[in-house]
Structure formats: C-alpha cells, structure tokens
Amino acid sequence: MSLIEIDDLVVEFRTPRGTVRALAGATLHASAGERIAIVGESGSGKSTIGTAIGALLPANGGFAGGTVRVDGVDVGTLDRPGLRRLRRETLGFIPQDPIATLNPTMRVGGQLALVVRDLGGDASRAALAQLLEEVQIADPADVLRRFPHQLSGGMAQRVAIAIAMARRPRILIADEPTAALDANVRREVLKLVFEAAEQTGATVVWLSHDLDAVAKWCRRVAVMYRGRIVEDGPTASVLEAPEHPYTQSLLAAMPSRLRRGVEVRTYTEMLASQAGEPDDAEVGA
Ligand SMILES: Nc1ncnc2c1ncn2[C@@H]1O[C@H](COP(=O)(O)OP(=O)(O)OP(=O)(O)O)[C@@H](O)[C@H]1O
Numbered sequence: 001m002s003l004i005e006i007d008d009l010v011v012e013f014r015t016p017r018g019t020v021r022a023l024a025g026a027t028l029h030a031s032a033g034e035r036i037a038i039v040g041e042s043g044s045g046k047s048t049i050g051t052a053i054g055a056l057l058p059a060n061g062g063f064a065g066g067t068v069r070v071d072g073v074d075v076g077t078l079d080r081p082g083l084r085r086l087r088r089e090t091l092g093f094i095p096q097d098p099i100a101t102l103n104p105t106m107r108v109g110g111q112l113a114l115v116v117r118d119l120g121g122d123a124s125r126a127a128l129a130q131l132l133e134e135v136q137i138a139d140p141a142d143v144l145r146r147f148p149h150q151l152s153g154g155m156a157q158r159v160a161i162a163i164a165m166a167r168r169p170r171i172l173i174a175d176e177p178t179a180a181l182d183a184n185v186r187r188e189v190l191k192l193v194f195e196a197a198e199q200t201g202a203t204v205v206w207l208s209h210d211l212d213a214v215a216k217w218c219r220r221v222a223v224m225y226r227g228r229i230v231e232d233g234p235t236a237s238v239l240e241a242p243e244h245p246y247t248q249s250l251l252a253a254m255p256s257r258l259r260r261g262v263e264v265r266t267y268t269e270m271l272a273s274q275a276g277e278p279d280d281a282e283v284g285a
Pocket residue numbers: 013014015020021022040041042043044045046047048049058060061281
C-alpha cells in the first residue's frame with residue numbers, strides 16, 4: 001500500500017458559467033519518503049490534485065468520481081473530526097501565496113503559537129524562535145513580533161514553511177512556493193523545503209513550473225495535462241526522453257537548459273490548431 005493513492009479522481013467546480021472539470025480521472029500513487037514533482041501548464045489541475053489530498057477543495061468544488069486514500073483511508077468518507085485529524089497529524093501545506101494565507105491581523109508569533117498549542121507543544125517565545133531558526137530566519141525575535149504585511153516574500157515563505165513543518169507532517173504538499181521570489185531566494189527556499197523534508201522523512205508532493213529545480217530536487221516527476229497525469233516516471237528519463245507529446249511540448253516551451261529542439265508551442269495550442277477550434281476544458285456549461 002502506498003502512503004498516497006489517488007485513483008481515477010474526478011473533481012468539478014460549480015461556476016456561474018457551468019461546471020468546470022478540473023480533474024478528469026487523475027491517478028497518482030506515492031510511497032513514504034518519496035519526492036514527487038507534478039508539472040504541467042497553468043490550469044492543468046496541479047493545485048486541485050494537491051488540495052484534494054487533504055479534501056481541502058474550495059467550497060464550490062467536489063469529488064465527482066474516483067478516490068483519494070491517505071495511509072489506506074479514503075478521505076472522501078471522513079467526517080469533519082476525521083478530516084481535521086488527517087490535516088493536523090499527517091499533512092503539511094506550503095501555499096503558493098503565503099502572505100495571503102497568513103492571518104493579516106495576527107503577529108507571526110501568535111500564528112505560530114496557535115499551531116504549536118494545537119499540537120500540545122511548547123509555545124514559549126524561545127521555542128517559537130527556535131522554529132524560525134530552523135528555517136534560517138536570522139532575527140527570529142524580531143520576526144515573531146511582525147505582522148504578515150511587514151514580511152518580505154522570502155521571509156513569509158520561510159514562516160509558512162516553519163508553520164507547515166511544526167506539525168512534522170508525513171506528507172508535505174508545496175504549491176510552487178517560489179513563484180513570486182527572486183532567483184537566489186527561490187533557491188534558498190527550495191533547499192529549505194527539501195532539507196526539512198529529508199530530516200523528517202516526509203513525502204513531498206511539489207507542484208511546480210520550474211523544471212530545472214524539479215531536476216535538481218525530485219527523483220520522480222508526474223506530468224499533468226487537462227486534469228490527468230499523462231506521464232509519470234523517474235525525472236531523468238521523463239526530462240531526457242519524454243514519451244507523451246504534451247511533455248515534449250512542455251519541455252520545448254521551458255526557458256531552460258532542458259530545452260529541446262522541439263517547436264515552441266503549447267500542446268493545447270497544437271491540438272486546437274489541429275482540430276481547427278479553440279480548446280475549452282469546460283463541461284456542462
Ligand atoms: N475555485 C475554483 N472555481 C472554479 N474553477 C476552478 C477553481 N479552482 C480551479 N479551477 C479550475 O480548475 C482547473 C484546474 O485549476 P488548477 O488551479 O488546479 O490548475 P494549476 O495547474 O494548479 O494552475 P496554476 O499552475 O496556474 O496554479 C482550471 O480550469 C481552473 O480554472
């Protein structure tokens with residue numbers, strides 16, 4: 001049994017324009033301690049599959065088929081206390097936009113203390129400062145006193161990592177945590193995430209656009225296209241010899257040393273031009 005088992009998962013969102021099918025039969029299994037990157041163009045369903053692991057879909061979304069099992073438990077069947085326990089004891093999320101997900105009215109120290117107390121841990125100033133030191137924040141006492149809007153992007157990301165890792169999660173889901181950061185800060189934050197996971201043995205599911213970093217940090221990569229995993233395998237072989245045409249076009253479109261001599265055009269555009277009509281992922285509008 002794998003730690004994460006996602007089978008034929010279908011997720012739909014209700015919108016004023018109709019139903020959007022964000023996952024259309026996605027399958028992914030991950031073992032304890034694995035580091036898996038999920039790559040794919042914007043809108044392919046990466047964030048949706050990440051949030052589905054904790055049944056944390058936005059209110060207008062829901063499972064419309066398939067299953068998500070974490071440690072053998074079907075998360076779709078859990079009641080509220082069961083879901084809370086799963087999220088508290090097993091899952092850690094590093095959000096795409098940490099400043100937006102931190103409580104703007106509460107100082108960093110207060111937010112960290114809430115998480116630590118919830119776990120029954122030591123929420124003294126010294127213990128909280130220690131958590132910030134672990135994510136290499138140089139002046140933790142000062143940062144504990146700040147409000148989220150007083151943090152730089154890199155600092156907020158470190159705080160988000162500290163909050164996620166305080167739970168010592170068995171599964172860490174990181175949604176492109178470095179998108180808004182400059183290149184040096186990005187590298188440092190990535191190093192931090194993967195080293196922290198290494199220390200605790202957490203499985204990492206990393207939703208990413210950055211193939212260079214994927215090649216550096218993840219042994220396995222899964223490629224998403226229109227709500228499905230279309231290719232999944234060892235990073236080196238997927239990046240060097242992609243089998244699926246979508247992966248080939250994704251690699252070609254990346255401004256990266258991994259660039260292949262393939263035509264630079266997204267797969268969606270390629271299919272649309274072949275079909276002679278615009279691509280549209282919506283159903284039942
Ligand atoms: N709350 C929502 N309401 C309606 N549609 C949504 C919602 N969240 C996601 N979607 C739609 O579901 C599809 C998949 O979105 P998702 O955010 O999972 O993709 P993604 O690959 O993570 O994109 P990005 O790389 O831009 O974060 C898209 O068509 C998106 O518009």
